[in-house]
Amino acid sequence: MNPITLPDVRHPRGPRPVWGMKLPVLLVMLVMFAASGCGATPPAWFRLNMVEATKQKLTPEQERQVATVISAMFGTPDDPVALPETGLDEAKLRLAAGPVRSDIVGRKNGLYREHCAHCHGVTGDALGPTAAFLNPYPRDYRPGIFKFKSTERADKPTHADLTRVLKNGIPGTSMPSFALLSETQIDALVEYVKYLSIRGETEIGLIRAIFELDDEAEGKLPESREFLVGERLAEVVEKWKAADTALIDVPEMPADIDLVESIAKGRELFYGDKANCVKCHGPTALGDGQANDYDDWNKYVVDWTTKEINGESDTQWVNRAHRVLDGDALKPRTIQPRNLRRGIYRGGRRPLDLYYRIHAGINGAPMPGAKGTVPPEDIWHIVNYVQSLPYELDGELGADRPMVARDRF
Amino acid sequence: MDQDKRNRDAGSGGNPPGDTWVDGLPQGRRWSGIGWSLLFLLVPVLGTATFVIAPYYNHWLPKDVSVHGRSIDDLFYFILVLTGVIFLATELILFWFMWKYDAAASSKPATYIHGSHALEVVWTIIPAATMLFLAIYQMNTWADIKMRRPRMSPSAEVVARQFEWRIRYPGRDETLGTPDDLFVVNDLHVPIDEDFLIQLKSMDVLHSFFLPNLRMKQDAVPGMKQPVWFKATETGTYDIVCAEVCGWGHYKMKGRVTVESRADFDRWLARIEAEQKATQRGPDEIPMAAAD
């Protein structure tokens, strides 16, 4: 056999490399490199509430004034300011604010942006990059409405309520548990959520105040301390301060309550005309009763679209409004009444939590409160019935016939 | 062999020294031959150094606190040594060949051979036998951690979801799916020196339930119940992590497993139970303003 001859692999001496070919390639690479550079992070800033501003037809000058005023009152995401009147602890805010980093003693800073901002947004407007993919959408703190709390429906949650939500997460939604963060960190985050909420609600108040202006004001908000802090900020802060004294009064569940009997009574109430749970949660309690309603956050967008944008003749404004809807609002979704057979309780699974929900309803959601119309003892019966719903009631219930969950996997 | 000889003859005849292309090379060519072989010698040297240094930088196996972890670690070390020796040998041979047959140093032309049947048989059979040995050798360990499930009802259920671990204990009746079940998130508690059987589920996508210190890793598959069991041997708190990229928040799926004495574990369960049955606010839920 002949020896194998390999091809001549020596480098050809022939033509010199021709730059004409490589130049375009280099150029393209350069451009790509430059283009990738637009991901560089500019300093974080709070976004003006464009939906409300456009809804109230603010002029650019008015938008600028609101942005200036709110910035003076609350600072920026990197540099939050808490006026003493807010009652917020600026040291806690600083722990949660700013970019994610460790300070000189190795303590973690920028907690909000590490854990929350990708859904709730830097502004707390629920417009973070992942928000649109979640169902339900993350909470927009700006209207100052919170669902899961131990206070009466119209009141703000207490610090402990928000802490519980952070620790337990909200099962059934995309909100995970942050139970493994330290108490200091959770505390800082709760404080920061309050800060964003107060800021957002004050901002909405300022924007709405423009409509309320007298004609002499020529569309310019007064920039006096008395108006900004004394009126607009105080109105919001007062509600937060009042939360601690607005706790729902929960009477003790009767000690001698017979569970089987109580569940039967609760069932009666569930289907009855008084509590009327069946109308929304459905006759099977699968949450299929009322499926075309919206929660407050979505209703706000729906109402604006159907009532105002669609009836408006100023096409320029309508175009702008549609751009605002695209960029500053999420596509509205209907709200589903809870499927009570799954055993997933968003606001907590303790009987106490269910009592709160039934007593006060769920603020922001269509769920009405039974306060005043259903006596406390009956609310306990409903609680017991609701807690029994995820389990098969196999005929008669008794000590020798335990309830067994249906297995859904 | 004849073949070799012929090759050599043909080579020396066909490619005389002093051909133009050799002249064209820079003067430092002698160095380049040594340089390249030394550079490739760095592979086994640095490779070994990495493994030697790693434990000092805490980049080694986490502390093993499980019963079956020992046999897994032994397997790991055994395979590491086996592959390590082969790796070193291969790399050194590669280095030696590069050094010895540097084109610049040796004027001997390359020879081309068709191959050696006997050699190929040898280097196929040895790895195959090794693999077969490993496959048989590890069977007992595999069976211990994945097949010989302790005969008991689940001690807890872990449901993975984006992005947390929802844990359910069966409560007093020791049966999951009854109203006295206890629910916690991300915080698994386990009694020491007892078999612990977890029923693993996923609510949404693939996750992987990974307990590094307990040498336990199991994919959580939507629609399936996976049994996971272990016996912890040392008290302390250890990590639970997700070992399957499950979405943008994968990094958030960090939990904690606490190994504690039976008494502590029961106390903890009782606390969770009391908390979960609460019909009144706990002390931390009453704001100071309202407490007055």
Next chain:
Amino acid sequence: MPTCSRSERSALADDLPMAARFGLLPSLGLGVLLVAVGSGCGDNRIRQPVVDGGAVEKLRTELVSSTGAANGGEAEDSAATGTGWGTLKGRFVFAGTPAEAKALIVDKDTEVCSKDGGRLLDRSLLVDPSTKGLANVVVFVRKSSRVKESAPADAPLVFDQKQCEFITPVFAARVGQEIDVHNSDPVGHNTNIAGTSFNQLIPAGNGTLFKPAAETAMPTAVTCNIHPWMKAYIVFRKDGYVGVSAADGSFTIPDLPAGELLEFQVWHERSIGPNQALGLAEPDLKWSSKGRFQVKIEADEVKDIGTLEVPATALGG
């Protein structure tokens, strides 16, 4: 042998300038495209107002420095500018032919809600066919210096619902006045007053008391989540100076403080103005696009601002 012969190479080399010329244009094009795409990864949303850092700092210094309590809180011009009381009246007529009211979709509790085949109609535009009077226009005082004290109502106002309809489509009450939110139906309702966080179950034939705590800047929607077609509006004012036009379009607000220039806000559910404010072309009353007009009433005067024509376009066509 797959070797590139010298001649092939040189041929390629000869072609190169050509290739370069053709290669440059598309790659430049690609570059431009990339720049376009690259710039797209910026913010595509409505541009935000640019804030002047100096102005922010200045304002903040003012807000922080004057931490003192009262910094000359301008005393409300409560100096009584008059003593007597007057009445304002007027009438709204609809200039145009209203489209026939749409029937509401009633798909729940039909045995009660569409009893005897009765249909529920959309009540957002109620025009009296004979007088053309426009009902449910709300007129209220924006700010008044004094309020005529009247004997406190001994019974709460009743806000009732019957046959799955709120009886009063537009309801007005004073802040702090007790309202009996009632349900005269044999089915359960819930009453959800937007913006007040009041949302309670109202069992059949029963009622619950509600005391509004704050003014509403404009009438706010009242709904029932169980029966989504049910809708009404409610307005709470501290001074209670609210007039709602009746079926013939007329309204009356009595006991207004006399001798001062009062500014009124006008609202209608269908109005396309900002926040549903009803703007009219009434220059005599300085009627603005924000739906406000100004009137001064003398003591014991019954000021009639006459018949006010509401064009169909003001109510969305």
